[in-house]
Amino acid sequence: MSDIITPAQAAARVLGHHEVALIDLREAGPFSEGHPLFAVPCPFSEMELAIGALVPRLSAPIILIDGGDKIAQMAAETLADMGYSDVSVVAGGTPAWAAAGYTLYKGVHVPSKTLGELAELALHPRPVAPADLAKWLSGGRDVLFFDTRPAAEHAKMTVPGATCLPNGELPHRLDSLPEGLPIVLTCAGRTRGIVGAASLSLIAPEREVWWLEDGTQGWRLAGFDLVRDVTPAALPPGDPDSTRARATMFIERHKIPEAGAAEVAAMLSDTTRTTYVLDVRDPAETAADPVPCARSAPVVTLVQATDLFIGLRRARVVLVDDLGLRGGLAAYWLRALGYEVAVCTLTDALRDLPPVARPDPAIAPAPRIAADRALADVATGRARLVDLRASAVHRNGTVAGAQWSIRSRLRDLSAGPEAIYLIGDASPRAVLAATTLSALGRADVRVVEGGLPALAAAGAVIVAGAAMEMSEAVDVISFAHGRHDGDADASRLYLSWEKGLVDQLSAGEGAQFHLRP
Numbered sequence: 001m002s003d004i005i006t007p008a009q010a011a012a013r014v015l016g017h018h019e020v021a022l023i024d025l026r027e028a029g030p031f032s033e034g035h036p037l038f039a040v041p042c043p044f045s046e047m048e049l050a051i052g053a054l055v056p057r058l059s060a061p062i063i064l065i066d067g068g069d070k071i072a073q074m075a076a077e078t079l080a081d082m083g084y085s086d087v088s089v090v091a092g093g094t095p096a097w098a099a100a101g102y103t104l105y106k107g108v109h110v111p112s113k114t115l116g117e118l119a120e121l122a123l124h125p126r127p128v129a130p131a132d133l134a135k136w137l138s139g140g141r142d143v144l145f146f147d148t149r150p151a152a153e154h155a156k157m158t159v160p161g162a163t164c165l166p167n168g169e170l171p172h173r174l175d176s177l178p179e180g181l182p183i184v185l186t187c188a189g190r191t192r193g194i195v196g197a198a199s200l201s202l203i204a205p206e207r208e209v210w211w212l213e214d215g216t217q218g219w220r221l222a223g224f225d226l227v228r229d230v231t232p233a234a235l236p237p238g239d240p241d242s243t244r245a246r247a248t249m250f251i252e253r254h255k256i257p258e259a260g261a262a263e264v265a266a267m268l269s270d271t272t273r274t275t276y277v278l279d280v281r282d283p284a285e286t287a288a289d290p291v292p293c294a295r296s297a298p299v300v301t302l303v304q305a306t307d308l309f310i311g312l313r314r315a316r317v318v319l320v321d322d323l324g325l326r327g328g329l330a331a332y333w334l335r336a337l338g339y340e341v342a343v344c345t346l347t348d349a350l351r352d353l354p355p356v357a358r359p360d361p362a363i364a365p366a367p368r369i370a371a372d373r374a375l376a377d378v379a380t381g382r383a384r385l386v387d388l389r390a391s392a393v394h395r396n397g398t399v400a401g402a403q404w405s406i407r408s409r410l411r412d413l414s415a416g417p418e419a420i421y422l423i424g425d426a427s428p429r430a431v432l433a434a435t436t437l438s439a440l441g442r443a444d445v446r447v448v449e450g451g452l453p454a455l456a457a458a459g460a461v462i463v464a465g466a467a468m469e470m471s472e473a474v475d476v477i478s479f480a481h482g483r484h485d486g487d488a489d490a491s492r493l494y495l496s497w498e499k500g501l502v503d504q505l506s507a508g509e510g511a512q513f514h515l516r517p
Helices: 007-014 028-032 044-054 071-082 093-099 110-123 130-138 151-156 191-203 215-221 240-253 261-269 283-288 299-304 325-336 371-379 391-396 407-413 429-439 451-457 488-499
Strands: 003-005 021-024 062-065 087-090 126-128 144-147 183-186 209-212 275-279 316-321 340-345 383-387 419-423 445-448
Touching: 007 062, 007 087, 007 093, 021 044, 044 071, 044 407, 044 429, 062 071, 062 093, 071 087, 087 093, 110 191, 110 299, 110 325, 110 488, 126 130, 130 209, 130 215, 183 191, 183 215, 191 209, 191 240, 191 299, 191 325, 209 215, 215 488, 240 325, 261 275, 261 316, 261 340, 299 325, 316 325, 325 340, 371 383, 371 419, 371 445, 371 451, 407 429, 419 429, 419 451, 429 445, 445 451
Parallel strands: 003 087, 021 062, 062 087, 126 209, 144 183, 183 209, 275 316, 316 340, 383 419, 419 445
Antiparallel strands: none
């Protein structure tokens, strides 16, 4: 049985001195419209699939929060079945959190983005306005212009002339780039440009570095065009000796701890603490030379979206790198977020450490039904079809008459005499939903074998799914939605929100950040 705690008790633990995970079970849309600052998103629709990586230690303290719909109680029972032994539930969920006077923050990855705004205030990286950069570029001024985002984001759209070189990789490869030229960085908004420029200034103060104010969104709002469907250039090779020397100086200057393979093994065997081992190299390097005990977490994503990788506040984090500069920079920023961080140089001894065991999601098999039989039952009114795939996928094509739903809203389906046949995909989400429906008292719940392709092959009429309001498509981030697709008002909202994050911090929340110049 889980403990029921008040919002005040939860807040005190989250802002305390020990490991704790505040897990928000709501889907991406509601989460983006308001959540506690240090809440980690883990939607109930796929909780069992994600929680093991976010909270790998079964005895680690977990606090669950929902939207006041009692989903957290169901989730707590599931986590107990998985072996988690210290699970609490916030009474009343996020409505009670707000009613108790605590702030609900809009957006996603808010601690990381708040850190970027704090970095601007503390480290003063130099901004360049879009109009000024446009003059530089059109006037023939020689600059090195880089997009600090991952290749996939760069490929979607970027500022004309920008070359993809993500945060982490740019410092790692800096000494293979031409000397003496100003460096200009852009991202989609603010954080990665600020963090990227500050990082370069920390490791190479001799270089002239600028960040494009408000990134691609600021560029577009200033009246300039973006380029789309860009093919990212290959990463430059780097200069290993220079990079290693910079890493040594940076790590020593900022007193960043280092750990060897034996120390990492000891940390992982310590059942009283949680240790995340993250490989911060470029994904191509990680794929070519994997480290079994580590999870891939490229610097640019780890620093920008830390809550994708680390669920527990104040946990230990080991960052694996070959030359140390990527690891050192990531450690600098993660330490500022309140984690206990060490850098581990990649060695054969580290490669020999076994994979880290994750909690078993223990997904029970669900009853199945053949597609042709399912259609026959639907035709006679004995059953109805419910589509559990992502809402965007549903809109692109589903069976005529099928209803879209998601696990957290299955109570709406719990009444009625018909059997419920679930349309899923390759993920186990439909199976998890079947388990939940059974727990809600539905006796005849089955997953359609082969999903939509099998139903189409059996003669089902496939139509476009019904259009949904953002409030209905809860699996999609709704806050400032469309800002990268031409919605100027969404961009203005987003940039205003980002600039206002620091002012929203309470004294206790602000004390969780430890940024050292």
